Amino acid sequence: MTRKKRRLMVLLVCGIGVGSAAGLSLWALSSDVAFFTSPSQLAHDHPGPGRSFRLGGLVEAGSVQRSSEGGKPRASFRVTDGSAAITVHYTGMLPDLFREGQGVVTLGNLAEDGTFAAQEVLAKHDETYMPKEVAEALKKSGHWNPEQGAPPPASTWNTLTVKQTGG
Numbered sequence: 487m488t489r490k491k492r493r494l495m496v497l498l499v500c501g502i503g504v505g506s507a508a509g510l511s512l513w514a515l516s517s518d519v520a521f522f523t524s525p526s527q528l529a530h531d532h533p534g535p536g537r538s539f540r541l542g543g544l545v546e547a548g549s550v551q552r553s554s555e556g557g558k559p560r561a562s563f564r565v566t567d568g569s570a571a572i573t574v575h576y577t578g579m580l581p582d583l584f585r586e587g588q589g590v591v592t593l594g595n596l597a598e599d600g601t602f603a604a605q606e607v608l609a610k611h612d613e614t615y616m617p618k619e620v621a622e623a624l625k626k627s628g629h630w631n632p633e634q635g636a637p638p639p640a641s642t643w644n645t646l647t648v649k650q651t652g653g
Contacts, residue, residue, distance in 0.1 A: 522591070524623035525570040532596065541574070541602050542591040543567040543623060550586055565590060565602070569627040573601040581609040589621075 487495075522540045523533070533539050542565070549564035549571075561580055564571045574592055584590065584607065594604035 524567040524627070525565060525572045526567050526623065526627055528572060528596075529570045536595055538593060538595050538605075540591055540593050541565055541572065541604075542589070543571075545584070545586050545588055545590050546571055547586045549573075561607075565592065567623045567627050574604050574607075575601055576604040576607050578607075580607055583609040585609070 521533075522542055523531075525541070525543055528541065544566055546564035546566045549562075551562045553560045553562075555577075558577055559579055561576045562573060563576075563586075564573050566572075574594075575597070576592070576594075588609060591608045592602065592604040593606040593608075594602055597603045
């Protein structure tokens with residue numbers, strides 16, 4: 487084999503190897519990526535069944551219900567972005583900073599009854615912080631203009647229930 491053919495063969499094998507590694511990495515990442523969705527976006531576009539995603543917004547005032555089942559703490563609350571709201575069910579200890587009217591991001595998937603089954607709940611870390619995705623969703627829905635100060639309390643918004651209409 488000539489020197490030119492060997493060099494071409496090495497480049498071809500390296501190209502195939504790098505391409506395969508990149509494709510495999512993208513495939514592996516796509517199954518683990520959890521996209522952010524607001525309640526309004528969820529009302530229009532439903533992710534496929536069993537697909538994990540992040541749901542964010544504000545905890546609706548007066549919606550938090552706590553219970554215990556089999557010794558495990560359970561919570562049910564509504565997450566809203568001002569235009570729509572969805573009920574979230576979570577089994578486990580809620581973060582210390584979890585409060586009504588505060589920003590929250592949850593990770594989970596839609597249940598068959600149209601509610602959100604959360605595996606993880608993340609609350610804001612101080613009184614001035616709001617997750618970027620939540621702030622963007624509130625701005626986009628027209629319920630908050632940052633130049634006018636803090637977002638209005640969630641209890642002042644009209645909300646609607648999000649029902650799953652299919653996958």
